[in-house]
Amino acid sequence: MSIPAVPWRQQAPPPAYHTVPTQRTLVKPEPKMAAPVSNPPRKVAWPQSVRDYVQRSFAPEAFVQGIDRAEMERKLKDIINEAAEDKALNDVDWENHPLPQEIILQERKAALAVDENRMAWINGSAYDQATPVNGHTNLSSLSPSPKKRKSPDIPLSEHADDALPPWRKTNNHNVFEARITYANQGQADRVDKRQRKNKDKDNFIAQGSSKFSQAELEKRKARFQAPKSGNQSTPPWIPSRVDSDNEFSAGPVVGTCQELEKKYFRLTAPPKPETVRPLVVLEQTLELLKKKWRQENNYGYICDQFKSLRQDLTVQHIKNAFTVNVYEIHARIALEKGDLGEYNQCQTQLRALYSQNLGGNPAEFLAYRILYFIHTCNRTDMNDVLADLTPADKSQHAVQHALKVRSALAMGNYHRFFQLYLDAPNMGSYLMDMFIDRERLAALANICKAYKPDVKIRFLTEELGFESDPECIEFLTVHHAGDFLEQKSEPDGKLTLRMLTSKAGPLFDTLRSAAFSKVDIKGQI
């Protein structure tokens, strides 16, 4: 372990009984216990003025609505420790020092003000984003385009599409091979990531490799390091954390890095402020990344950058509309590239962030969640999603669409399903692409059993949501149904291509069950 000695690594570890909640015994203010208990090794004789201050903090009349006792106590502890460490216990004017409650209130107000400013800024930027770039709109909600693909963040591919005739457009994303390439790319990325992770390990873990897993090591390290930075490196104006179970949680880092781009590295120690970008910089980073994605469409790069962006937000405890925006954009890009693992990570985060009412597009991502569970055939989770739906959720267009998709499939109504496929809002089609082939096979098994003796290819093209007859034929041939196609002459003399349903039945039955048996459920939400 060759981490340079940083201030928070030098203090002795805190006693194991640090968190013992002595609060219950403190019904009556007992200043002697309240403060020192948190730091027993240092026997400090608390001056009377400090004791009085503690007593005043606990007095019932000082109680402030909305600040619970635990938070207040933590603040109190911070204040006194801060003073003690500065050897300023006797210098502070305790009698007129603001009570912890008051300080917390002030901090909250300040935080709110910052948030509001930021909100205004972000709204502004969202507006910018909505203005046409290169002559086409790139914000889904504002896009009147009837095209199946509506991704706010993917303009390059769309841009390329513009040169193609409209019926080729979805086709481009649609064909099976295209997805295979995506998958491979995802795999390649993953391999890449793994190698990088290994490198990380080599960098950070001592040479004699330990028997503990990386995660365990980190946990242990967190256990020993965090409390120190919590007490010492946290400046007093940073609110003490209230939403973590971990009483020792590290205070947020305040970044000073001004670089816009940064490679992602998995952290194994608290980051140095000079390597972390503050919010103002991150906001510019996001704009830059959006632009780069539009221009270069390099997924490996963009994913890496987004991960470091997310990490910087996390270590600085930034949870606001901007955070939501970052995760949403990353999720959309991952979806477009079929990177389900990364998409799932973002989706999980978003779910929790939405529960904090930080804005964003909860309906859009709720719809994705429903579609995803259709893909994984996960009835248990689907049931849970349905159970959590509120009437407000159900009134949202995207959610309604996803629910209709679900019920169409549950009823076996492939006719309606493929209509819904062609009409998916936002980026729903990318998710539906994951199971569209499977459902086509199921529908074909169905049709082969019900229709005799044959059906026109035209009929299949329309019923199964193909863009064109050749695409439909290609799909059939790829699945070895080419032998069952036959030219027939109509009464009016025209030749039409038909599929012999009675003969193709067994083939599609087999393909159908194979398709349903291997649902890939890596990275479940």
Next chain:
Amino acid sequence: MDEVFRDFRLALADGDGYGLAAILSPVAPENDAGRLYAFYRSSNAHQIDGDVRYAVKYSNSIGLSRDESSAWNDVFVSYWKAVGEILAAEEGENMGKLKDGQWASVYEAWKSMTILLIKYHLSNIFPAWSIPCLYLAGKYLRIFAIKADSQSVKVKGNVTFNAGFQDDVVSSIGKNDKLEDAARQLNRMFSLCLGDRAPIEDSRKWGTYYTANLLFKTHFKLNAISLSKNIIRSIQAQADLPTLDLFPKSHQVTFKYYVGVITFLQEDYVQAEDNLTQAWQLCQKHAIKNQQLILTYLIPCRLLTKHTLPTSNLLDPYPRLQSLFSPLAACIKQGNLAGFDAALQAGEDEFVKRRIYLTLERGRDITLRNLLRKVFLAGGYEPLKEGQTEADLIRRTRIPIIEFAAAIRLGMGPDGQMLDNDEVECMIANMIYKNLMKGYIARERSMVVLNKKGAFPGTGV
């Protein structure tokens, strides 16, 4: 104090496991509501150990071994502490002054006692007949865990954010810390019972199903039903376990019920029906609530496996089930699609909560089948040819799609107006694919050609 230990000695002398368990109950018996208070007040934190030691050890008229008496000593001291926490929490709740984490302290106190019980059973110091004490401990461990979790969610909210140097902002959503912990303790209990090697007459194996049932209950609450499958598997793997029918009936019913529900959720409706039917038959006559639970799953099961609907006779004793299922059943019978959709929607919240929505939804197929069957019946017979008699009458089996389409449009009400013929064909294709209808669609002629014998299998036509 004296009363408690008098009962204790009696139970020990009689080898009465359930009596012994009753003494350790965290709830006062109905005929003696002040019992817990009296017990708690009769001592204090300093003296409790001595008091209990005196009561257990030195008035040892039943000849407990030294180990056993000191073990009971530990248990009762721990019980006394837990009672203190329980009384405080209940009082706080009644006065509306519950402190943060108070139910969590109850849970922890109760858990300490539970752990002691498990420990002394594992080391064979407690006799196997006292296993009901474990049942009781496990039962309330789960209850206290749930209370603790719901209190902590209220205080801290549902989301935990990362504080360290993680990659992502949120570390977890949905808090069930205590209940998950309880599940681990219950699991220890379960393996303790399942793995006991004492001769069967005097074995803790008899606790296997009770503890398994507790675990099922916990897993369901945790939404971790897949864990329950492991429990079933390990029971099946234990070859020397006595057969289920030798266990108390209450254990049997609950176990069958849960196995039934678990297989139901895995969509293995045949197995589910089998297990649920057995549970139904074994269920105690007056246990209305349990019967209701069993029927909640058995009815959808039979709808799918046998296409049977509950009679109103069956549902009569259960008004709640009556109101949930009878509208659906009526619509299915009539082939009333619009009514079915409305009934399903009306009950959606309840159905989803019970996890039967996705199964009941499939009842729509039967509804549609019944509707199409009516069209078929209304189509009448083929005209008789020369020389044929009434006996030769056969139904008209070539039916234009538009006839079915008209019926479906009528049946679906306003929703049906936007239905085109292709979608109608798709619905008929589904009927044929699912073997609810026999025949085929001749698309060029816009006809459905039905099988002359048994166009609608199992319905007599």
